[in-house]
Amino acid sequence: MDGHSAIQLKESHVQGAPKGHTIQASIDGHYLTVVFTENLGEVTVEITTISGATVDYVSMTTPNGYQYYIATPGDYIVTFTLPNGDEYYGEFTVTD
Helix, strand or coil, X not given: CCCEEECCXXXXXXXXXXXXXXXXXXXXXXXXXXXXXXXXXXXXXXXXXXXXXXXXXXXXXXXXEEEEECXXXXXXXXXXXXXXXXXXXXXXXXXX
């Protein structure tokens, strides 16, 4: 096994048609990779520890990709906020 694992996204707050299927997130070792398959506008991506400490926060235009190296093993949450306020999140673990 190469360590690559898809992150299951959940809906936190959705006003319109669900767009979670257009966000593909995965973890491979210490690398979080995100691909947006549709133009969702300006999306914010926030990575936090399970206890709520912010690890990274970025706003990006979609469709696009994003990759982030997470140095410290542990449990994390990635949250995606769309321009209309819709939120999707996924929990994942970084191991050594």
